[in-house]
Amino acid sequence: MAKSLQARKSELSDQEMQLKILSGGAFETGELPTFKAQLSKHKIQTLRPKTFSILQLNIGYMCNQVCSHCHVDAGPDRKEMMTRKTMEECLNVMKEFTIETVDLTGGAPEMHPDFEWFVEQIRLTGVSEIIVRSNLTIILANKKYHQLPGFFAKHSVHVISSLPFYKKNKTDSQRGKGVFDTSITAIKMLNKVGYGQANSNLKLDLVYNPSGAFLPSDQVALERDFKKALKTDFDIDFNQLFTITNLPISRFLDYLIASENYEEYMQSLVDAFNPTAAEDVMCTNTLSVSWEGKIFDCDFNQMLGLKSAVKNPHISQLNQNELMQRELQLSQHCYGCTAGAGSSCQGSIA
Amino acid sequence: MDKQYYTPKDLKNFSNITEWNKELGDKFFDYYNSVFKEGHLSAREKSLIALAVSHVVHCPYCIDAYTKDSLQRGIEKEEMMEAVHVGAAIKSGAVLVHGVQMMNRHDQLSM
Ligand code: SF4
Ligand code: SF4
Numbered sequence: 079m080a081k082s083l084q085a086r087k088s089e090l091s092d093q094e095m096q097l098k099i100l101s102g103g104a105f106e107t108g109e110l111p112t113f114k115a116q117l118s119k120h121k122i123q124t125l126r127p128k129t130f131s132i133l134q135l136n137i138g139y140m141c142n143q144v145c146s147h148c149h150v151d152a153g154p155d156r157k158e159m160m161t162r163k164t165m166e167e168c169l170n171v172m173k174e175f176t177i178e179t180v181d182l183t184g185g186a187p188e189m190h191p192d193f194e195w196f197v198e199q200i201r202l203t204g205v206s207e208i209i210v211r212s213n214l215t216i217i218l219a220n221k222k223y224h225q226l227p228g229f230f231a232k233h234s235v236h237v238i239s240s241l242p243f244y245k246k247n248k249t250d251s252q253r254g255k256g257v258f259d260t261s262i263t264a265i266k267m268l269n270k271v272g273y274g275q276a277n278s279n280l281k282l283d284l285v286y287n288p289s290g291a292f293l294p295s296d297q298v299a300l301e302r303d304f305k306k307a308l309k310t311d312f313d314i315d316f317n318q319l320f321t322i323t324n325l326p327i328s329r330f331l332d333y334l335i336a337s338e339n340y341e342e343y344m345q346s347l348v349d350a351f352n353p354t355a356a357e358d359v360m361c362t363n364t365l366s367v368s369w370e371g372k373i374f375d376c377d378f379n380q381m382l383g384l385k386s387a388v389k390n391p392h393i394s395q396l397n398q399n400e401l402m403q404r405e406l407q408l409s410q411h412c413y414g415c416t417a418g419a420g421s422s423c424q425g426s427i428a
Numbered sequence: 429m430d431k432q433y434y435t436p437k438d439l440k441n442f443s444n445i446t447e448w449n450k451e452l453g454d455k456f457f458d459y460y461n462s463v464f465k466e467g468h469l470s471a472r473e474k475s476l477i478a479l480a481v482s483h484v485v486h487c488p489y490c491i492d493a494y495t496k497d498s499l500q501r502g503i504e505k506e507e508m509m510e511a512v513h514v515g516a517a518i519k520s521g522a523v524l525v526h527g528v529q530m531m532n533r534h535d536q537l538s539m
Binding site for chain 1: 440466470471472491496497500501502504
């Protein structure tokens with residue numbers, strides 16, 4: 079199995095190095111406009127939060143997979159995990175603030191030893207929606223996880239899962255050998271307990287992200303293709319397909335550079351800049367919390383170490399007013415959120 | 429000498445053709461963009477047709493652009509190659525059908 083950038087001691091596991099690359103090259107020479115310059119060109123002074131309705135918690139970087147595009151640089155060799163104390167601080171925030179959605183991510187969040195306890199506690203806070211970003215294969219990775227579909231159903235968890243393509247070759251090339259077949263089995267298990275079924279409230283959404291140095295196209299057309307192919311070939315169902323653009327950070331940045339696609343990819347992102355999508359990027363309604371309890375404007379900024387611009391960027395120190403006034407921390411990776419129809423953890427924006 | 433007739437970077441400057449004739453340039457791009465919208469044919473089908481035609485007209489810019497466009501639309505490489513063969517078959521058919529003209533001319537001139 080491949081290793082994380084951190085385990086490979088790659089220079090790209092260094093956040094500073096990634097930020098340096100993102101500010102250098104064509105952005106330094108002025109050949110391409112920086113993200114902030116592009117915003118000004120479109121008369122957008124800067125981006126500010128509009129609401130704080132989604133709390134995205136990254137509870138640990140450990141994962142059973144080592145996908146080649148992973149922006150978290152997750153893998154079995156990553157040991158970072160949220161402590162129960164930090165989880166309790168997150169629960170306090172859910173009780174104090176009017177948060178609609180708690181979005182659990184990782185790594186594979188299910189691998190956290192307190193995962194089930196945490197989901198049960200979150201339910202008790204009364205938030206209306208709990209999302210778990212499940213990579214699907216975890217459900218079959220070990221016997222102890224086989225009951226996850228039942229657990230998700232019991233707590234009405236909204237499951238969002240990656241499936242880069244409706245065919246084996248592209249899925250396996252991005253996520254590892256055998257991932258496609260296992261994912262299909264896992265979706266069948268979720269379907270069986272009611273996920274993605276017409277007469278059920280249990281939602282299973284799939285995430286498509288391109289297997290290479292190109293941008294996703296129209297979400298509606300791809301959803302149509304995915305639904306048709308998955309129904310015909312495997313008799314499986316899901317609710318919506320979200321198309322997500324790969325952001326040029328971490329392992330995807332490593333791939334772009336190694337395959338000599340970095341410059342062309344950045345050019346494509348800049349060319350596809352959509353000011354309408356920029357107004358509604360994810361960081362305008364979401365706050366991301368790391369395993370250490372530090373707060374970031376999004377999960378991507380978390381991986382780049384760009385903390386939210388508040389006095390004490392920690393979940394135990396949240397101040398609603400200060401939070402809503404803060405300036406969002408932007409760099410060139412943000413072009414990934416504003417390309418074409420835009421991209422967020424909930425798919426297209428515009 | 430590293431100057432070439434075809435430079436990949438020229439593709440991104442395609443829209444500059446409007447600078448020397450705005451009216452016709454704008455008309456062309458309007459028309460072009462309308463052609464590729466979802467219609468009776470899906471945008472996906474149109475992309476495959478464009479890919480095949482790109483090969484037939486030997487346009488390296490179009491091949492670059494529509495290979496990428498096909499990837500973006502989730503078109504698989506087997507579909508792309510089949511489309512290229514459709515283009516090649518028509519092109520070679522168009523060459524070979526002239527063989528009938530050759531045969532006719534041959535017979536007409538021969539005793
Ligand atoms: S993309 Fe998801 S499933 Fe793949 S290694 Fe990263 S966290 Fe794990
Ligand atoms: S990368 Fe993060 S900070 Fe940048 S626009 Fe996207 S959500 Fe906002």
